Amino acid sequence: MDVTEATALIADMGRKARAAAQILSRAPTAQKAAALRAAAAGIRARAIPILAANAADMARATESGLAPALLDRLRLDEDRLSGIAAALDAVADLPDPVGQEMDRRMPANGIVLTRVRVPLGVIGIVYESRPNVTVDAGALCLMSGNAVILRGGSEAADSNAALHQALVAGLVAADLPCDAVQLVATRDRAAVGAMLAAAGLIDVLIPRGGKALVARVQADARVPVLAHLDGNNHVYVHAAADPAMARAIVINAKLRRTGVCGAMETLLIDSGFPAAPALLTALLDAGCALRGDGRAQALDTRVTPASAEDWDTEYLDAIAAVAIVDGPTAAIAHIAAHGSGHTDAILTEDRAAADRFLAQVDSAIVLHNASTQFADGGEFGLGAEIGIATGRLHARGPVALEGLTTYKWLGRGTGQVRA
Template sequence: MSNLILQCKRLKDAAKLLGIADTKKKNKALYYVAKQLRASRDIIIAENEKDVRNAREAGMKESLIDRLRLDENRIEDMIEGIETIIDLRDPIWNSNRVWTLENGLTISKMTVPMGVIGIIYESRPNVTIDAFALALKSGNCILLRGSSTSIHSNRALVNAVKEGLKASRLPEDVIGFIDDVDRSVVMEMLTLNEYIDLIIPRGGNELIQFVIKNATVPTIETGVGNCHVYIDESANLEKAIKIAENAKMQRPGVCNACETILVNEKVARDFLPLLYQSFDGKVEMRGCEKTRKVIPVNRAGEEDWFEEYLDYTVAIKVVEDIKEAIEHIDKYGTKHSEAIVTEQLEHANLFLRQVDAAAVYVNASTRFTDGGQFGFGAEMGISTQKIHARGPIGLEELVTVKYTIVGNGQIRE
């Protein structure tokens, strides 16, 4: 029996206890974990510095190293996420529907944990804590498999979690961590239907497609982010510049960063020079021919409209109207996050209704598509599927349902 199966058996056993744990017990465990994270801050940062150094030596681009890096502020953000989750309503054993049939049977639709959730993720060590905290509050055990680039950080974080759990009344086996970076272990994980109830991949397109194509365990597909900002003909240009700059530059290496800016041709001559000045050479701009007639930028090819750069690069296309903007998003977007900057209510409503994405914004940056920003405390990832989980995956997306039926001796005729 492999080490992975042994670990999964322990998770499965722990899930039976966690699934019926009361809210107070779960919150207390989260409290102790948050406390231990603060106490372990120096160790975590020191271990993270090893990963950052290795990534830089391996030639990882700086925008992706930014996703890997942990500092005191980011650790505090993780702790604040746990504290938010503690304050949220327990999603387990709730019902939004109870009814009684003519024969006297009372049926309740109750929320229950999934059981054991596996998450496979790249680079970002904060996912270790986000995934654990959401899983525990929703009554699920969690099996973590991070990437080799963040192995030192993840080990330190999991150790802190386990130390925190020792002070609680919950077993340490509610969390599992795959320390082996060999890809064959991932293949084994993807087919352990007997032990794992759900798998969530979080990372680049290659990882997500690998999981989707090879998993026999049910999966929630998180999506890559080819996100757009459309500058409408009625846009307030000062507002538009701030939104475009934030969506592209605030953290370019994350999935909710803007990768393409669409500009209505009626405002292109006014807006594009302002955008060029705003980016100030810090962003490589690749434009269509109409864009290049207004500002001196590199030529955008067909491949640029599909690209998730995750870097200081942006594609720019001048469009005739909102209809062409929506058609472009339909063709090239990844159904993640899309934004319109407009002062026309009719155009705002049209964009909201017709754009097919998990998150659609009017006059706001796409950077808000985030579990923490939405008030969920954290997220497992951003789902772009059209299933019960779409957008940031928080507590309510990590439960399933059980129908309970109470009778008094009824039998079916």
Template sequence: MNELIQKASLLKQSSFNMAMKTTDEKNEALLLIADALIKQTPAILAANEQDMEAGRQAGFADSLLDRLQLTEDRITAIAEAVRQLTKLEDPIGEVVESWTTEHGLEIETIRVPLGVVGMVYEARPNVTVDAATLCLKAGNAVLLRGSTSALHSNKALTAVMKQALEQSPLPSDALQLLEDTSRETAARMFKLNDYLDVLIPRGGAGLIQTVIEQSTVPVLETGVGNCHIFIDESAEKQMAIDIALNAKTHRPSVCNAAESVLIHKNWPHQQELLAALHQAGVEVRGDEGLASQYDHVIAATEKDWGQEFLAMTLSAKLVGSTEEAVSHINRYGTKHSEAIVTDSDANAELFFRGIDAAVLYRNASTRFTDGEQFGYGAEIGISTQKLHARGPMGLKAITTVKSLVRGSGQIRH
């Protein structure tokens, strides 16, 4: 029996066991995982350095190396996010709704685990822990399929978590890492309907599209982020500059970083904003109006408006109204996170009503689109689709429901 089927079989059996576990039992396991991550930090970092060195030798971009890298501080933050999960309300068993029918049947819909979650992701070893612990807290078993570029890191993290599970009330078989990262095995994984209940791809547009196109297992789609900041003509100068800088430069390699800034043509502080971006090391690719006015703005191409740069690069465009900004974002955006900086309630409302995206902001950075920042704990991903879940996906997003019907001998006539 090959690795994929063997591990999928173990997960399927474990999922029935997981559905019976109590909140206290799941929280105990999570705390053991968090402690183990801290204790095993040196071994995890050593494994990660193997991936980092291979990435450097392969010429990985700085943005990819940043996503791949683990540090002591990052592992501490990952472990703390696991501990925070234990403080969150367990969604399993929640009564979503209840009623009594005219025939006296008492019906309640309750929240239950999805079952076996297949997680497909790229060079983000933190996702290994985030996905595993979120799934366990929600009563799911999980099959992790990371990328070859993070294999040493993922193996080390999974080994630490499975060792912790062996000391816990949860079955250690409920967590599996698919070490065969070939495309052929991945393609087979996408069609394991007998074993997997859902697939969640997390990564670049190519990965997500591949899973959507090839999978017969239902897909809970996450999305890439071509996020915009629209600076309205009424925007306060320093607020707008601070938000634009934070959204672009705080961590440019992640999906909630801003990739484009739209500036109302009547906003009087264009020069100060562009100078601040330039000073921060951002390459600004502007429309004809901006490129002709400012020496450090280079001319944008049509491709730049739809680009997820994931780097210190930003497209910039002058617009004449909120309506024009909304139209541009709906054309080039990826339905992820969009922000308006404005002192106008009317323009903010128009922006909120007009844009089709998972998360919309007024006077705040798009960098807050994150499960932890939303109070969900570690996130499984950010959904830009419209079915089942949308936006940062926490515990409830990886559950489903079932209906319990209690009668007293009713039969249907």
């Protein structure tokens, strides 16, 4: 596919999406929810062919040498597929943001002004490896009244197509336009370039994938982008941390699932924390390789020297960087210098130290005495998420229904004219 063909394809999809978005923006909550519940039922009914499609993707990806972290994101099984269907039902049960009144006021001129939520319009999603994004993005965009154009990675093409069929069936069952959720069928990368250039057709682009993909989208897009580059997340074990709690949280934050963006990548241990050697031993014995500074290496001979690049690396693997720091000031400074603004946590029984960390660490999610693996829209009670936004404009943190809306002002007067 050449550039001209790709441009024509995305333009056609964009026009269809725009027409569908106009219908969705007026669709009743019950109708949108019915489409999602029908899609969830369709996924459950189509479990065998969906898993077969995923098995074909996994076989090709394994043969091509896809990284273990990406293979984990690609893999579906019965439990994961059940969770995908459950997420659709959960989004269907969420309050509809469209039309929600955010503000009401009546200035001296007597005009009653209300600020209400409205959909963004047409959203483009460019993503890698994760078939669940097909469903999560489709569900969130639909419930928030937006049409969406999905372009998944070629490694997940069969899985995405199978899941997309269930979404389309849900739309049909609820008498909503099929073009509300479109999947770019071609695996040619020219389609991504066409989406990046589709100003006027796509209102917002959301990339989900590796750092290279997100960086390309941010650099080349002529459409506004909502994104995060990586999840270089830190856990700081304060001197007053409970040792048993610290061990449980650190193991979970790093090793529950190493390939998710909420995984801990750097462990900071206060020089005053008495159980530091035991904490490192627990991680190492659990199969996590550690790359540390001189003081960390002195605590366990299995800790290898960290390079300058290690402090800025999102491993997405059973590897972590570890540094010994002298108090909260040093921990906060390290995060400011090396963090990606995604998710960072402090473990401590000192409330003042926790409050200071929560106030001064400038990340989208900052936690006290909890695993960074909670960086997930579902865990925040948002049903599902399109991604974790680490920028400062429009939306930050888990982007769910409200993050996919903007607002407009409505004014109701009684004949006022301005002098």
